[in-house]
Amino acid sequence: MRIAFVSSEAVPFAKTGGLADVSGALTKELAGRGHEVALFVPRYNGVEDKAEGVAVLASNIAVAMGDRTEMLELSGVKRDGVQVYLVGHDGFFRRPELYRDPSTGKDWADNDERFIFFSRAVLAACRHLDWIPELIHANDWQSALLPTYVNTLYENDSEWAATRTLFTVHNIAYQGMFEADTFGKLGLEPGLWYPGGPFEYWGKVNFLKLGLEFAESLSTVSPRYAEEIAGSNEYGFGMEGILSRRCGDLTGITNGIDYDIWNPETDPHIAARFSAGDPAGKRACKEALQKEVGLPPSAHPLIGIISRLADQKGFDLIGEVSETLLSRDLQIVVLGTGDAKYHELFDALAARYPEKLAVALRFDNGLAHRIEAGSDMFLMPSRYEPCGLNQLYSLRYGTIPMVRATGGLADTVEPYTPTSGTGFQFETYAGADMLDMIDCALATYRDATAWSRLMKRAMEADFSWPAAAARYEALYNETRSKPKRAQAERNPA
Numbered sequence: 001m002r003i004a005f006v007s008s009e010a011v012p013f014a015k016t017g018g019l020a021d022v023s024g025a026l027t028k029e030l031a032g033r034g035h036e037v038a039l040f041v042p043r044y045n046g047v048e049d050k051a052e053g054v055a056v057l058a059s060n061i062a063v064a065m066g067d068r069t070e071m072l073e074l075s076g077v078k079r080d081g082v083q084v085y086l087v088g089h090d091g092f093f094r095r096p097e098l099y100r101d102p103s104t105g106k107d108w109a110d111n112d113e114r115f116i117f118f119s120r121a122v123l124a125a126c127r128h129l130d131w132i133p134e135l136i137h138a139n140d141w142q143s144a145l146l147p148t149y150v151n152t153l154y155e156n157d158s159e160w161a162a163t164r165t166l167f168t169v170h171n172i173a174y175q176g177m178f179e180a181d182t183f184g185k186l187g188l189e190p191g192l193w194y195p196g197g198p199f200e201y202w203g204k205v206n207f208l209k210l211g212l213e214f215a216e217s218l219s220t221v222s223p224r225y226a227e228e229i230a231g232s233n234e235y236g237f238g239m240e241g242i243l244s245r246r247c248g249d250l251t252g253i254t255n256g257i258d259y260d261i262w263n264p265e266t267d268p269h270i271a272a273r274f275s276a277g278d279p280a281g282k283r284a285c286k287e288a289l290q291k292e293v294g295l296p297p298s299a300h301p302l303i304g305i306i307s308r309l310a311d312q313k314g315f316d317l318i319g320e321v322s323e324t325l326l327s328r329d330l331q332i333v334v335l336g337t338g339d340a341k342y343h344e345l346f347d348a349l350a351a352r353y354p355e356k357l358a359v360a361l362r363f364d365n366g367l368a369h370r371i372e373a374g375s376d377m378f379l380m381p382s383r384y385e386p387c388g389l390n391q392l393y394s395l396r397y398g399t400i401p402m403v404r405a406t407g408g409l410a411d412t413v414e415p416y417t418p419t420s421g422t423g424f425q426f427e428t429y430a431g432a433d434m435l436d437m438i439d440c441a442l443a444t445y446r447d448a449t450a451w452s453r454l455m456k457r458a459m460e461a462d463f464s465w466p467a468a469a470a471r472y473e474a475l476y477n478e479t480r481s482k483p484k485r486a487q488a489e490r491n492p493a
């Protein structure tokens, strides 16, 4: 199948979160299954240096943008069987950060134009290359306009007649919402804008909503999150109405992880290699980690945290119970960046409890690997979590996940019993409930035999990509057999 996978980030080219891991790994896996896969990513600053052999393929492809034309410079490189296309426009993409202006801390003011350009440039590139995909897999709001364009601009274009679209939501809270005048920039018929129509959302234009309206199939990154976002405003962030109307088209597919990159048997970032059968090296990893982050040697359990420091991730619960938590026999290491209030919280705790809590407020991939390898437990108290990757890495590194039972965390961490389970969960979003869960984990840790059995079960859990990629492949096939969305809307069953 000719598959265009479109994403605003992909490992190794650009990454701010889990979407990048998924884009890099899933495309590789699909190519391995014999598909013709093109991965489209914006050509941000420095992206060319992330892979060898990137070459400019075409310099002046015209991209219509409403009433003006912008020029696309397309670069490319073949990697692991995947044809990667870097969508180049220096004015839009050569900037210090992907989505946000670091000098104001706010989103780039022209994010609408940047990602309108990205979507239209992907379509222009396909035409230029004379390579029309049978399936376009768009991801999150940044590429949500692709299903929209295929089902409006190209609705009656014979070239695109066989193309179907899948839109995957990796996090529904980020929607790409813009003022009404953004509609004019889309370059579509004015008659498409009317109150209550797909293009209007409370007087604004919401790119994510457009993806949900126009793609033939919808998916998200765990079955539980699929139920949650269609089920209530708490999780659906305003999209629950559309999603419950389209629930027949919505699937949850749990992400895999790339065991070529996240594998304690081969990981080049860590102090010693280890495995489920031979876990001894984990001790050396713990000692090296304590030293690296400035914690004193200690046999007490070490809890790792690696995260964007955003409200979604539940760190206000740590703030709520920090005194009690840090009175326990444990150490904590935090790696993350994000909201200033969490930087302040963790800085203050590190100053107050230097023997117990260490923080690294930055993005550091190597340290992320060493925290996964050297910690005994991993804490993710998320308010919501579409899938979550770190708990999956933790399982493989024998670092027992302690999670809130939501979204993908609920689906992938099996609650501990003396004879089964891979981690610990709490249900109610409250500091006291989180603390009870941590106390339960600490008590289990003191029973060395129980803990080593638990570690073994965790390390043997399998969340590799082949199984997830097979599910995507089935979904692509199902999607291709559907009528075009534009027609389905006009002739509802």
Ligand code: ADP
Binding pocket: 016, 017, 018, 019, 021, 306, 307, 308, 335, 336, 337, 362, 363, 364, 365, 368, 387, 388, 389, 390, 391
């Ligand atoms: P999200 O996509 O919501 O940020 P995920 O758990 O799905 O959460 O993915 C987060 C990814 O980003 C993981 O690969 C994690 O290791 C990585 N990550 C997050 N923060 C940092 C950081 N400060 N340094 C290094 N890696 C990080």
